[in-house]
Amino acid sequence: GENVEQHPSTLSVQEGDSAVIKCTYSDSASNYFPWYKQELGKGPQLIIDIRSNVGEKKDQRIAVTLNKTAKHFSLHITETQPEDSAVYFCAATSRGAQKLVFGQGTRLTINP
Amino acid sequence: EPEVTQTPSHQVTQMGQEVILRCVPISNHLYFYWYRQILGQKVEFLVSFYNNEISEKSEIFDDQFSVERPDGSNFTLKIRSTKLEDSAMYFCASSSQGALDSGANVLTFGAGSRLTVL
Numbered sequence: 179g180e181n182v183e184q185h186p187s188t189l190s191v192q193e194g195d196s197a198v199i200k201c202t203y204s205d206s207a208s209n210y211f212p213w214y215k216q217e218l219g220k221g222p223q224l225i226i227d228i229r230s231n232v233g234e235k236k237d238q239r240i241a242v243t244l245n246k247t248a249k250h251f252s253l254h255i256t257e258t259q260p261e262d263s264a265v266y267f268c269a270a271t272s273r274g275a276q277k278l279v280f281g282q283g284t285r286l287t288i289n290p
Numbered sequence: 291e292p293e294v295t296q297t298p299s300h301q302v303t304q305m306g307q308e309v310i311l312r313c314v315p316i317s318n319h320l321y322f323y324w325y326r327q328i329l330g331q332k333v334e335f336l337v338s339f340y341n342n343e344i345s346e347k348s349e350i351f352d353d354q355f356s357v358e359r360p361d362g363s364n365f366t367l368k369i370r371s372t373k374l375e376d377s378a379m380y381f382c383a384s385s386s387q388g389a390l391d392s393g394a395n396v397l398t399f400g401a402g403s404r405l406t407v408l
Contacts, residue, residue: 182332212397221383221401222381274389276388276389276390280333
């Protein structure tokens with residue numbers, strides 16, 4: 179079955195700098211890759227996703243890139259702000275599937 | 291914005307006791323899920339539920355676990371005889387469609403129920 183690995187487990191950046199979180203997946207059939215943000219006391223919330231027919235997607239300060247050949251995808255946050263501090267999870271699933279396979283999570287801390 | 295609500299937020303129980311975790315999915319969603327996260331580990335899929343029956347379950351979801359939609363709004367996870375290793379955060383989620391890669395389908399999670407088994 180699918181296995182998703184996520185790095186780093188913790189990341190600390192200065193406010194205004196960029197943050198990059200990387201994930202790899204094992205199943206070449208996976209075609210949908212969402213990213214979730216979990217703030218303290220809340221459930222994971224979808225922030226951006228990408229499907230395997232595109233290589234990059236951007237939404238304001240957040241972007242995700244996908245390399246199908248290498249089976250890895252990354253989350254990029256630019257101009258980081260204190261409210262970006264949270265745990266970020268990557269996930270993968272295949273066509274028609276009803277379950278997500280998650281990475282281990284990255285605790286991102288933005289230092290003022 | 292519609293949200294998935296879960297109760298209780300934290301439950302402490304003795305090993306061997308039965309536990310029921312409750313969830314109210316988003317009202318127009320048809321697919322319901324339970325995931326869990328043991329402290330320091332990955333979020334893991336447990337079960338998906340549609341049209342009053344289980345559509346998929348993981349190896350974790352053994353005979354000690356059951357799910358039910360007892361009425362039109364609640365979705366429950368029952369652990370029949372809790373073990374120490376059942377201590378985890380349990381997340382309920384819902385979606386409007388079953389295929390998570392389709393169109394605008396979004397898997398929406400609740401805030402979780404933390405279960406501590408002593």
